[in-house]
Amino acid sequence: MGDEVYYFRQGHEAYVEMTKQNKIYSINPKKQPWHKMELREQELVKIVGLKYEVGLPSLCCLKLAFLDPDTGKLTGGSFSMKYHDMPDVIDFLVLRQQFDDARDHHWTIGQFRLVIDDTWWFGTIEDQEPFQPEYPDSLFQCYNVCWDNGDTEKMSPWDMEPIPNEVVFPEELGQSVPLTEEEQRELLYVPLEGEWGAATRNHECQRIINAIDQLTTLDVAVPFAFPVDLQAYPSYCTVVAYLTDLSTIRCRLENRFYRRMSSLMWEVRYIEHNAQTFNETGAFIVKTAKFVSDLMLSFIKDPTMTDIIPLYNTMKKTAFSDTEDEDDEDEDEDTDTPGTSTRNRKGRGVGLQQLQRGGGVRRGRPLDPQAWRGRSKELIDLLFQCEDSEPFRQPVDLEQYPDYLDIVDTPMDFRTVRAMLRSGEYTTPLELCQDIRLIFSNSKAYTPSKKSRIYSMSLRLSALFEEHVNSILADYKAIHGQTDRKTRHRADRQTRHVADRQTDRQTRHVVD
DSSP: OOOEEEEEHHHHHHHHHHHHHTTOSOOOGGGSGGGTSOOOSEEEEEEEEEEEEOSSSOEEEEEEEEEOTTTOOEEEEEEEEEEOOOTTOOOOEEEHHHHHHHHHHOOOSEEEEEEETTEEEEEEEEEEOOSSTTOTTOOTTOEEEEETTSOEEEEOGGGOBOOOTTOOOOSSTTOOEEOOHHHHHHTSOOOOTBEEEESOHHHHHHHHHHHHHHHTTSGGGGGGSSOOOTTTOTTHHHHOSSOOOHHHHHHHHHTTOOSSHHHHHHHHHHHHHHHHHHSOTTOHHHHHHHHHHHHHHHHHHOTTOOOHHHHHHHHHHHHSHHHHHHHHHHOSSOOSSOOOOSOOTTSOOOSOHHHHHTTOOOTTSOOOTTHHHHHHHHHHHHHHHSGGGGGGSSOOOTTTSTTHHHHOSSOOOHHHHHHHHHTTOOSSHHHHHHHHHHHHHHHHHHOOOTTSHHHHHHHHHHHHHHHHHHHHHHHHHHHHHHHHHHHHHHHHHHHHHHHHHHHHHHHHHHHO
């Protein structure tokens, strides 16, 4: 988002033609931008709109606004396009910085090198000629090159890198040389003044990385700390087009993926956007996602902030004050994480249908105070199916981990919970919840390192459990409350009936 790029009509036309020939998805060549306006062989544009469409394949939808090359200002015109990464299709959107560097190099016949899959490959420019005669001045694919292994192909100047004097060549002609970390840094985009505010990109990236590390220690961030478990939510990627999470954003910050702060903020907003897309309107997870996104955005915008916790405490009072008041009246015990709804507002259910329908209170339906047992069994079956549950399915091997009981007072595992549920040892779902939450708290106590694989597995599985168990607990409490009210109502009626009969008898006795 916000990139200034050169758009090459030739490359876009080739993409449309190959998509049509291979029947990759339905595309109408007549609706392409060159049929709606006059486009030159190359146009300087700015990405002012960016979204993704779910499908096979998922498509990137761009709105491109024309830029004046001299002033750098928008001229007022724009057009839209859709595309996806496809083998054998040459990039037709090239960063302005990359294009300008290549044009200023004034390539001539001679050697060059190119990065492919983190390695340098070497070749020689043999001559220059237009890729298509109707575009004689275009630099797109204008060089004929020969690779050191003898292969020949067309190349664009921005694809190539000059060979420095101190370069290390491969031992054998036609082979490659690994790209060093220093060389990788040298190839990164150089931010323009103001793209990261008054500070440098390195400073801001590290500041925000530290904030994410703080944020992910809080329960409110658990559902967004790691990628969604697609095994648990197989339809998630059919609803959400652009998957992201805090760990992905953190990794991209480390690799200096974002070229400007506005690009980072665009992705942070997608945490809330994805929650809104996948979940029901009004679900608590949607409100939580908005809070996490707003918290991150507020922190990012203020370069003087180095600690996100005070900001979190301030914003939490406003964001969750009403919700917490309601929860205090209804909840009997705390949960480790806020739940993630398993339904979305468009009616595309995921997960277990019985868990979604539940045994809750519905007008005109009979009450079933024991419905939670069947739903809890289905939930445990779902957890068993998740790869993340593998370390927690069986009791911990004390021979392999002899110090386990020194740290964990009460071991617990899913096999034990399942057996206790089947034997009827749990009288309420709250008791079952206590044991399952004990599994996760034991894991965190024994393996406290947040960078460990098992810590991440326990976080993801805990979030999945809380997501499904919330509706079970809510329905149980609603049913239990109605059952109690009916019992009290019957008792009241019986009391009144007895009193009325006694009064009648006394009246008749007096009359008699």
